[in-house]
Amino acid sequence: AQSVTQLDSHVSVSEGTPVLLRCNYSSSYSPSLFWYVQHPNKGLQLLLKYTSAATLVKGINGFEAEFKKSETSFHLTKPSAHMSDAAEYFCVVSRGGSYIPTFGRGTSLIVHP
Template sequence: AQSVTQLDSHVSVSEGTPVLLRCNYSSSYSPSLFWYVQHPNKGLQLLLKYTSAATLVKGINGFEAEFKKSETSFHLTKPSAHMSDAAEYFCVVSGPNAGKSTFGDGTTLTVKP
């Protein structure tokens, strides 16, 4: 069994300040973990993924995430927010049956000018 909890439904930051989107997971297996972004009326875009290699994962658009097994966390960060980062972000876990992914409820990121 697997599950994922995104700890914040909404996060608001000012442009140029750091972004932190929190995600905790539960899995009976060694999980693969992903972050996706969904802009309004657009499709899902993969930001980054963890698949048991390096625990610090770098993704697109300056985002990165750190896999912490002891804390069962996979938080997404970015040093400096840009207006174009405003979107919905989903943390996703999948197990050995790749593709049967479990999505978190999503975090809406708002970036203020």
């Protein structure tokens, strides 16, 4: 079985401060991990993905995530938040060989001016 736990339902930051969205995964096999972003009334968009290459993955819009096998974590970070980053973020896991990605419950990122 595979699952993801997003540890915070809401994260609130000020514009220009760092962002940390936490994700822990559970997978019986070597997982592929993804972060997706969902802006209001928009479709889900891939931010970045980890597929057993480099453990530090860079994505779009300055986001990055680090795969830590020992901690079963794949936290999403950004050095400096922008107002346009306000959205819902989903951590996604797919075990090796599985075609079915499993989504976390989501973390709502709120950015204050």
